[in-house]
Amino acid sequence: xxxxxxxxxxxxxxxxxxxxxxxxxxxxxxxxxxxxxxxxxxxxxxxxxxxxxxxxxxxxxxxxxxxxxxxxxxxxxxxxxxxxxxxxxxxxxxxxxxxxxxxxxxxxxxx
Amino acid sequence: xxxxxxxxxxxxxxxxxxxxxxxxxxxxxxxxxxxxxxxxxxxxxxxxxxxxxxxxxxxxxxxxxxxxxxxxxxxxxxxxxxxxxxxxxxxxxxxxxxxxxxxxxxxxxxx
DNA sequence: GTCATATTTGGCTAAATTGCCAAGCAGCAC
DNA sequence: GTGCTGCTTGGCAATTTAGCCAAATATGAC
Numbered sequence: 375x376x377x378x379x380x381x382x383x384x385x386x387x388x389x390x391x392x393x394x395x396x397x398x399x400x401x402x403x404x405x406x407x408x409x410x411x412x413x414x415x416x417x418x419x420x421x422x423x424x425x426x427x428x429x430x431x432x433x434x435x436x437x438x439x440x441x442x443x444x445x446x447x448x449x450x451x452x453x454x455x456x457x458x459x460x461x462x463x464x465x466x467x468x469x470x471x472x473x474x475x476x477x478x479x480x481x482x483x484x485x
Numbered sequence: 486x487x488x489x490x491x492x493x494x495x496x497x498x499x500x501x502x503x504x505x506x507x508x509x510x511x512x513x514x515x516x517x518x519x520x521x522x523x524x525x526x527x528x529x530x531x532x533x534x535x536x537x538x539x540x541x542x543x544x545x546x547x548x549x550x551x552x553x554x555x556x557x558x559x560x561x562x563x564x565x566x567x568x569x570x571x572x573x574x575x576x577x578x579x580x581x582x583x584x585x586x587x588x589x590x591x592x593x594x595x596x
Numbered sequence: 597g598t599c600a601t602a603t604t605t606g607g608c609t610a611a612a613t614t615g616c617c618a619a620g621c622a623g624c625a626c
Numbered sequence: 627g628t629g630c631t632g633c634t635t636g637g638c639a640a641t642t643t644a645g646c647c648a649a650a651t652a653t654g655a656c
Contacts, residue, residue, distance in 0.1 A: 378536030379515070385506040386571065387511035387518075393580045398509040399644085400498035404490070407498075417603060425489030430645055432604055451653050452604045458586065461579035469504045476553040485588035510614085528633060541615055543634055562623050562632045 396441030397465070401426070402434050407466065409444065409457045415451040507552030512537070515544050518577065520555065520568045527563040567595070 384439045397403055401424055408415060408423065417435065421428040433452045435455055443462070488504055508514055512535055520526060521532065528546065532539040549555040554573070558565045 378534055383515075384511065389584055389611070390514050390577070390580050391509060391511040393583050394505060394514065395509040396574075398502060398506040400495065400502040401644095403501050403505065404498045405493075418601090423489055425592075429605080429647080431646080432602095436604080438493055440488045442583055442590070448603090448652090453603060459579065459583050460576075461582060464579060465505075465573045465635060466501070468570065468575060469501050471572060472504050472553055472570050479553070529631090532632095538616060539633070540617080540635080542634095544614085547634080557635090559622090562630095564633060 393441050393443070396437050396443055397438075399434065401431070402438055405431075405434060405438065405455075406443065406457065406462055409455060410460075410462055412457045414447075414454045418452065418455050420455070493553045504552050507554055508588070510545065510548075512542070513549055516542075516545060516549065516566075517554065517568065517573055520566060521571075521573055523567045525558075527565050529563065531566075542569050 397406060402421060404424065405415075408420065417428060417432055417446055420435075421431045424431055435444065435446070439455075443458060444455045445458050447456070508517060515535065516526075516531055519531065519576060528543055531546075532542045535542055546555065546557070550557060550566075554569060555566045556569050558567070
């Protein structure tokens with residue numbers, strides 16, 4: 375990416391990639407899914423569900439927050455996270471269709 | 486992710502993450518966008534547009550292919566790639582809305 | 597004030613990703 | 627066959643990411 379794509383175009387795809395990257399992890403996808411279903415969760419609840427270190431979950435949440443996908447809300451000791459965007463569900467629908475398509479293709483190859 | 490989420494759930498998010506990961510790169514997002522607009526492109530065309538090493542582009546394409554997002558078609562010396570899925574456009578719409586939202590928020594903070 | 601809980605952050609190591617070059621392979625022209 | 631073009635793959639170094647522990651911070655209960 376050094377000469378043919380101008381800087382603006384580069385920057386645009388860079389910005390897009392940052393958003394996609396923020397979701398490119400199983401734990402973060404789970405969090406996004408859970409928040410889209412339940413609306414709001416504190417770090418401790420998510421940690422409990424995921425079953426890993428709280429520090430790790432917190433780091434994942436900060437990645438999502440940095441990308442502008444979630445926002446946090448501190449109430450007493452707990453920090454509650456929720457989605458900032460509502461189009462994320464379409465992501466899952468699309469991803470699921472890709473997975474289904476891959477599975478179907480896989481099956482055909484086995485016949 | 487060791488005890489609270491069962492293996493099936495884990496595997497499901499793992500599979501989803503693999504798909505998202507495949508798009509989590511500026512160059513690969515560009516390729517996906519270009520293919521969704523133009524339908525079909527050979528490696529050399531994409532290399533020309535991106536302006537990087539052909540081996541690098543080829544690697545990116547293999548990542549997309551591995552995830553089931555594109556398929557290739559060899560005709561004479563050239564290999565043409567095209568999208569396997571058509572819901573990808575919704576991705577961009579959603580991502581763009583996140584970026585717009587982030588920018589707006591950024592602006593508010595500066596006031 | 598002390599103590600406990602909820603969360604974030606620093607530091608570190610292990611693993612994955614990226615990009616380049618060189619080498620290999622396939623198809624076409626001759 | 628040789629040579630050329632388009633593409634892929636091996637290998638390697640540099641960067642990024644992930645996950646854990648320990649330490650720091652904040653809030654509430656007492």
